[in-house]
Amino acid sequence: xxxxxxxxxxxxxxxxxxxxxxxxxxxxxxxxxxxxxxxxxxxxxxxxxxxxxxxxxxxxxxxxxxxxxxxxxxxxxxxxxxxxxxxxxxxxxxxxxxxxxxxxxxxxxxxxxxxxxxxxxxxxxxxxxxxxxxxxxxxxxxxxxxxxxxxxxxxxxxxxxxxxxxxxxxxxxxxxxxxxxxxxxxxxxxxxxxxxxxxxxxxxxxxxxxxxxxxxxxxxxxxxxxxxxxxxxxxxxxxxxxxxxxxxxxxxxxxxxxxxxxxxxxxxxxxxxxxxxxxxxxxxxxxxxxxxxxxxxxx
Amino acid sequence: xxxxxxxxxxxxxxxxxxxxxxxxxxxxxxxxxxxxxxxxxxxxxxxxxxxxxxxxxxxxxxxxxxxxxxxxxxxxxxxxx
Numbered sequence: 001x002x003x004x005x006x007x008x009x010x011x012x013x014x015x016x017x018x019x020x021x022x023x024x025x026x027x028x029x030x031x032x033x034x035x036x037x038x039x040x041x042x043x044x045x046x047x048x049x050x051x052x053x054x055x056x057x058x059x060x061x062x063x064x065x066x067x068x069x070x071x072x073x074x075x076x077x078x079x080x081x082x083x084x085x086x087x088x089x090x091x092x093x094x095x096x097x098x099x100x101x102x103x104x105x106x107x108x109x110x111x112x113x114x115x116x117x118x119x120x121x122x123x124x125x126x127x128x129x130x131x132x133x134x135x136x137x138x139x140x141x142x143x144x145x146x147x148x149x150x151x152x153x154x155x156x157x158x159x160x161x162x163x164x165x166x167x168x169x170x171x172x173x174x175x176x177x178x179x180x181x182x183x184x185x186x187x188x189x190x191x192x193x194x195x196x197x198x199x200x201x202x203x204x205x206x207x208x209x210x211x212x213x214x215x216x217x218x219x220x221x222x223x224x225x226x227x228x229x230x231x232x233x234x235x236x237x238x239x240x241x242x243x244x245x246x247x248x249x250x251x252x253x254x255x256x257x258x259x260x261x262x263x264x265x266x267x268x269x270x271x272x273x274x275x276x277x278x279x280x281x282x283x284x285x286x287x288x289x290x291x292x293x294x295x296x297x298x299x
Numbered sequence: 300x301x302x303x304x305x306x307x308x309x310x311x312x313x314x315x316x317x318x319x320x321x322x323x324x325x326x327x328x329x330x331x332x333x334x335x336x337x338x339x340x341x342x343x344x345x346x347x348x349x350x351x352x353x354x355x356x357x358x359x360x361x362x363x364x365x366x367x368x369x370x371x372x373x374x375x376x377x378x379x380x
Contacts, residue, residue: 143363144356147318148336152352155340236322240337259326 038289044282052102055095063088063096063249072265082267084258090267093249094275100244101251102279105231108168109223112230116176117219123177124184125207131181138177146171147236154242164243168230175226176219183215217294224287228280235276251276313362317355 056063061079067087075082081090123134141149150167157163187193188211196210235252237243244250246257251272258268321333328334332351339347371377 142314143360144352145314145318145359147321148333148352148355151321151336151340152348155345155348239322240325242340 035289035293037285038293041282041284041286041289045286048098048102048279048282052095052098056092056099059089059092059095061089061092063093064247072261074265075267081271082265084254084265084268085261090271093254094251094272097249097251097254097272098275098279100248101231101234101276104165104168104234105227105279105283108165108172108230108234109226112169112172113176113219113223113226116173117180117215119173120177120180120182121184121207121211121215124181125188125203125211134177135181138174141171141174144171146174147233150233150237151240151242154237159242159245161244164234164237167237168233172226172230172233175222179218179222180215183218184211187211187214221287221291221294224283224290227283231276231279313366314359317359 065088067083070079070083070087071085073079073083073087079089079091081094083089084093119134119138123131144152149171153167153170154163157166184207188206193206193210196206201210231251234243234250235255238250238252239256241253241256244253246253254272255269258265258272261268317333320331321336323329324331324334325337332355336348336351339345339351367379371379
């Protein structure tokens with residue numbers, strides 16, 4: 001705490017220059033601080049992206065075209081991870097599946113974070129009735145088990161990719177709203193926010209310029225694990241037959257397909273599962289690294 | 300601190316477990332509520348979908364309530380007005 005105050009007073013050259021300390025840490029990266037977890041995380045995520053976007057270009061096979069003369073092959077030189085019950089190359093399907101799952105994970109995370117943080121920040125900043133209404137609304141969503149609510153939404157709208165995004169959007173914002181509200185409640189009482197108010201900054205400016213950089217830090221860190229959670233969520237929906245539909249190579253759907261042949265052809269379920277694990281580890285390590293990096297005072 | 304703000308991981312676990320039950324029941328062909336929920340989606344039996352969703356929500360709320368009550372019993376610092 002004293003550290004923050006020192007830095008705050010040191011940077012206070014004029015009243016207009018008042019900047020929240022964490023925002024300064026965000027905008028001025030400290031590259032001299034060696035952060036192994038962050039670098040490993042970045043490297044792993046880049047590796048996953050390379051596998052997902054370059055990998056399919058190298059594969060000679062199509063993920064959907066069937067070859068019924070080559071069904072259920074074990075790993076061989078032609079098919080490195082074998083083929084499935086329709087003669088499709090498992091490795092190729094995993095590469096395309098990674099692409100689809102990464103898209104789902106990242107797109108879903110971005111939009112749920114956007115309105116989740118916005119709702120939480122508004123509730124925390126204005127307090128009173130705004131807070132009460134928004135938080136009771138949030139309580140309704142907390143009451144439902146997430147997966148059951150998502151299944152309910154899909155039952156209402158029908159199966160399909162867009163409806164799966166909507167279902168994730170309905171349940172995914174809750175944690176962001178709670179995180180952002182808690183952070184704003186603390187941050188709006190801090191000196192820099194009070195100072196901004198004292199010099200006549202409007203609510204919108206205080207929220208966006210002064211509070212957001214602080215509020216976003218925990219949200220961004222959670223977003224890294226949320227990417228994985230959304231991928232698992234999409235995989236679970238695909239597994240239940242409610243998400244991406246069968247011919248598309250989605251990892252969860254592949255695991256569901258291969259489940260019937262688990263004892264005789266374990267490669268159909270093992271390798272898509274390992275691919276999900278790889279994505280999960282990559283983003284978790286990146287999230288850990290970011291947590292250390294964005295919060296210098298915590299280490 | 301208001302008890303609702305210290306909602307613990309434990310009460311969230313109940314929600315996750317109920318959600319996970321849907322998948323577990325599918326994998327192991329257990330004829331439970333989750334399996335029933337999925338079957339009624341594919342059969343387009345909307346009243347059943349609504350009923351099960353609501354029932355599971357009530358279950359989770361009930362567990363959350365229990366958690367809060369147990370909190371007050373175990374931790375004397377927590378008081379309910």
